[in-house]
Amino acid sequence: MRRPKSRASRKQQKNNEVQEIDILKEWIESQKPESGSNPLALDPLKSKSPIGRIVDPESDAVSFSSYAGARKFYELPISKRTKNGLERGGFKKMTDIQVASLPHALCGRDILGAAKTGSGKTLAFVIPVLEKLHRERWGPEDGVGSIIISPTRELAGQLFDVLKTVGKYHTFSAGLLIGGRKDVDVEKERVNELNILICTPGRLLQHMDETPNFDCSQLQVLVLDEADRILDIGFKKTLNAIVSQLPKRRQTLLFSATQTKSVQDLARLSLKDPEYISVHEKAVTATPNRLQQTAMIVPLEQKLDMLWSFIKAHLKSKILVFLSSCKEVKFVFEAFKKLRPGIPLKCLHGRMKQEVRLGIYSQFCESRSVLFSTDVASRGLDFNQAVDWVVQVDCPEDVASYIHRVGRTARYLSGGRSILFLTPSEMKMLEKLQAAKVPIQFIKANTKRLEPVSKLLSALLVKYPDMQQLAQRAFITYLRSIYIQKDKEIFDVTKLPIDDYSASLGLPMTPKVRFLNQKKKSKNESEKSTLVESKTLDMENEPAIAKEELLVEDVKDNKEDKDFLLKDAPDLGEGNANETGDIMPATRILKKKKLKINVHRPVGTRVVFDEEGNTQAPLAMLAEKTSGEIQLDQDKKNEYYKKMREELKQVDKEDKLLERQRLRENRMKKKMKLKKGQREYDEGDEEDDISGSEGEADANKKRKRSKIYFHSDSEDEKEEIKADSAGINADSISLAEQEQLALKLLNSMHS
Numbered sequence: 145m146r147r148p149k150s151r152a153s154r155k156q157q158k159n160n161e162v163q164e165i166d167i168l169k170e171w172i173e174s175q176k177p178e179s180g181s182n183p184l185a186l187d188p189l190k191s192k193s194p195i196g197r198i199v200d201p202e203s204d205a206v207s208f209s210s211y212a213g214a215r216k217f218y219e220l221p222i223s224k225r226t227k228n229g230l231e232r233g234g235f236k237k238m239t240d241i242q243v244a245s246l247p248h249a250l251c252g253r254d255i256l257g258a259a260k261t262g263s264g265k266t267l268a269f270v271i272p273v274l275e276k277l278h279r280e281r282w283g284p285e286d287g288v289g290s291i292i293i294s295p296t297r298e299l300a301g302q303l304f305d306v307l308k309t310v311g312k313y314h315t316f317s318a319g320l321l322i323g324g325r326k327d328v329d330v331e332k333e334r335v336n337e338l339n340i341l342i343c344t345p346g347r348l349l350q351h352m353d354e355t356p357n358f359d360c361s362q363l364q365v366l367v368l369d370e371a372d373r374i375l376d377i378g379f380k381k382t383l384n385a386i387v388s389q390l391p392k393r394r395q396t397l398l399f400s401a402t403q404t405k406s407v408q409d410l411a412r413l414s415l416k417d418p419e420y421i422s423v424h425e426k427a428v429t430a431t432p433n434r435l436q437q438t439a440m441i442v443p444l445e446q447k448l449d450m451l452w453s454f455i456k457a458h459l460k461s462k463i464l465v466f467l468s469s470c471k472e473v474k475f476v477f478e479a480f481k482k483l484r485p486g487i488p489l490k491c492l493h494g495r496m497k498q499e500v501r502l503g504i505y506s507q508f509c510e511s512r513s514v515l516f517s518t519d520v521a522s523r524g525l526d527f528n529q530a531v532d533w534v535v536q537v538d539c540p541e542d543v544a545s546y547i548h549r550v551g552r553t554a555r556y557l558s559g560g561r562s563i564l565f566l567t568p569s570e571m572k573m574l575e576k577l578q579a580a581k582v583p584i585q586f587i588k589a590n591t592k593r594l595e596p597v598s599k600l601l602s603a604l605l606v607k608y609p610d611m612q613q614l615a616q617r618a619f620i621t622y623l624r625s626i627y628i629q630k631d632k633e634i635f636d637v638t639k640l641p642i643d644d645y646s647a648s649l650g651l652p653m654t655p656k657v658r659f660l661n662q663k664k665k666s667k668n669e670s671e672k673s674t675l676v677e678s679k680t681l682d683m684e685n686e687p688a689i690a691k692e693e694l695l696v697e698d699v700k701d702n703k704e705d706k707d708f709l710l711k712d713a714p715d716l717g718e719g720n721a722n723e724t725g726d727i728m729p730a731t732r733i734l735k736k737k738k739l740k741i742n743v744h745r746p747v748g749t750r751v752v753f754d755e756e757g758n759t760q761a762p763l764a765m766l767a768e769k770t771s772g773e774i775q776l777d778q779d780k781k782n783e784y785y786k787k788m789r790e791e792l793k794q795v796d797k798e799d800k801l802l803e804r805q806r807l808r809e810n811r812m813k814k815k816m817k818l819k820k821g822q823r824e825y826d827e828g829d830e831e832d833d834i835s836g837s838e839g840e841a842d843a844n845k846k847r848k849r850s851k852i853y854f855h856s857d858s859e860d861e862k863e864e865i866k867a868d869s870a871g872i873n874a875d876s877i878s879l880a881e882q883e884q885l886a887l888k889l890l891n892s893m894h895s
């Protein structure tokens with residue numbers, strides 16, 4: 145048991161510390177590296193040279209060792225507390241980025257640091273943070289002294305662990321502020337007592353907006369890890385709002401494997417003559433040397449076959465698989481889990497609960513398994529036991545994204561391998577990677593060893609109706625992810641074999657993809673071309689059953705659509721949740737939500753009941769189970785579809801009749817409105833207005849007209865909704881009367 149320290153020894157320790165701080169300050173100031181110099185280019189210190197304060201015994205003259213050429217942590221002007229923490233973490237020799245940046249950062253300069261993935265950038269900013277606050281003798285009453293911002297919650301958690309290790313012997317208080325945690329009220333009570341905050345942008349801004357007396361006015365050091373990501377358009381508004389509340393006099397450290405050089409970005413952070421430290425700029429490759437990278441063409445419809453075969457062939461490996469959407473991750477995970485490949489499977493994406501996310505992350509750190517993930521795991525994460533393989537099933541959005549994804553393997557001194565699946569239309573990506581110094585080898589897929597999985601998936605979808613929904617959503621969100629990509633040289637949704645892709649997921653019919661139809665429509669309008677369309681996009685000619693039964697783009701799906709839009713939309717600051725899942729503060733103006741009304745929805749899901757009254761998937765009734773396998777008789781299936789088509793045709797006929805009648809009524813209403821004139825309409829509006837002031841009444845009117853946004857399938861329906869929202873009561877006049885009136889109107893117009 146440790147004996148409590150006596151008052152005298154505590155006093156002695158304090159004096160020693162004050163002395164140490166004075167020496168550190170003097171040492172740092174006297175041996176500052178020249179601004180713009182590269183410490184990595186200097187010769188290392190001689191092994192037996194004295195370190196720190198050197199007193200000449202003869203003349204009593206005091207000098208300090210040069211720290212710019214330091215290669216080991218103990219050669220740096222840092223406190224004993226930090227040195228002990230580093231030793232505890234097993235850190236002795238510095239990595240290149242640490243050698244190059246720490247001397248500049250310790251003397252208070254702003255840093256723009258770039259180095260390959262897994263090269264030790266975290267310590268390059270954690271050490272200066274601890275040292276700055278230590279030298280300033282920061283205490284609990286001083287409040288927030290440093291803020292470290294990370295783009296994802298998992299990465300923030302990991303940074304917090306590093307801070308805890310290296311800062312173990314310091315007395316600062318530190319807090320992890322990330323979205324998705326329920327204890328925000330507890331956080332609010334304590335956040336003002338914390339000295340170091342590690343946070344995701346959304347949660348930090350939430351505290352700035354909502355926590356009473358939240359004060360960052362004394363901030364000393366701001367750190368942006370994965371700086372290019374935090375500075376990009378997705379976080380733009382949030383970051384601008386954060387920075388506007390921070391003092392301008394501070395040190396700013398930016399680190400990433402793919403650093404931003406945009407002057408505009410840097411201006412937003414008001415950096416002062418930053419040191420641009422890019423240790424691997426002249427390196428032959430942009431990725432770690434121990435990483436073996438391959439790419440191969442995999443047609444879209446074979447991706448799952450290839451992935452399944454790959455997993456089956458690497459059952460003893462730790463594999464990280466990247467897919468482009470949460471719903472794809474969910475579907476592939478659930479489907480492969482049911483097919484039991486013989487290795488534990490896990491999945492990670494931004495729509496999972498925070499505790500589950502952290503649980504999965506730490507489980508994957510500990511064990512050999514396959515983790516299916518979105519880009520939420522692409523940056524910064526350092527999985528304890530090395531990842532053997534990174535498999536990119538869906539093409540990354542750009543070169544930077546590729547570099548971060550593959551960077552989850554081959555970290556520090558370990559090796560690793562990666563494979564990228566490219567569809568034939570995505571081959572341009574290979575050129576872009578090679579141009580960006582990514583040494584990637586193109587290989588041919590060995591199709592002989594391919595284990596087709598789509599038939600198994602079809603059977604699964606019949607057996608588990610929920611899986612069918614998941615597959616449909618995966619299908620649509622994948623197409624949408626391609627559709628919204630910025631780089632149209634690589635991503636062209638019109639080149640995808642969507643029917644084959646749908647079949648490869650086990651889907652019996654290709655789901656309707658509304659945004660593709662819209663794209664098709666607008667293309668036709670702009671080109672004013674005749675109706676020559678590729679077969680793959682001709683969804684209108686699909687059998688009626690495909691339209692009705694498999695229509696899956698419902699309101700729920702809009703959530704996922706947002707997920708994708710986050711990638712390139714600047715709306716992170718205005719939506720409710722970003723990829724990190726952070727809740728955006730309510731004080732900002734919320735964008736008016738477009739309400740999607742799916743006119744087909746009531747018949748979108750066909751519910752069939754078995755004899756006991758349980759719901760069943762329509763095709764499940766036709767399936768037969770022979771020797772444990774589920775089989776569908778093709779004739780029965782065809783017959784079933786034929787019957788359904790006929791039924792639907794009949795319903796369709798009736799619907800069309802009704803629809804025509806409704807449209808006629810709408811046209812009448814419109815003309816009526818025109819005739820009655822704006823004056824009458826305004827009067828009606830004023831009657832409703834109870835605001836009292838003219839200005840407000842005006843604003844109210846505007847609001848009334850623009851408040852409701854509808855998204856409907858047909859222009860006609862939009863017209864109908866607009867008419868209704870303009871307050872015209874369709875019941876107040878009969879159809880016959882309306883027709884008569886319209887005729888009169890027309891006659892008077894032509895006479």
Ligand SMILES: Nc1ncnc2c1ncn2[C@@H]1O[C@H](COP(=O)(O)OP(=O)(O)OP(=O)(O)O)[C@@H](O)[C@H]1O
Pocket residue numbers: 234235236237238239242259260261262263264265266267400401523524525526551552555556
């Ligand atoms: N000086 C060092 N000595 C030994 N190990 C180190 C040293 N510096 C860092 N490491 C280890 O190297 C691994 C990668 O470090 P880190 O996570 O900081 O990389 P990074 O450059 O931030 O990567 P990324 O770009 O992917 O975020 C970690 O496991 C870390 O503990």
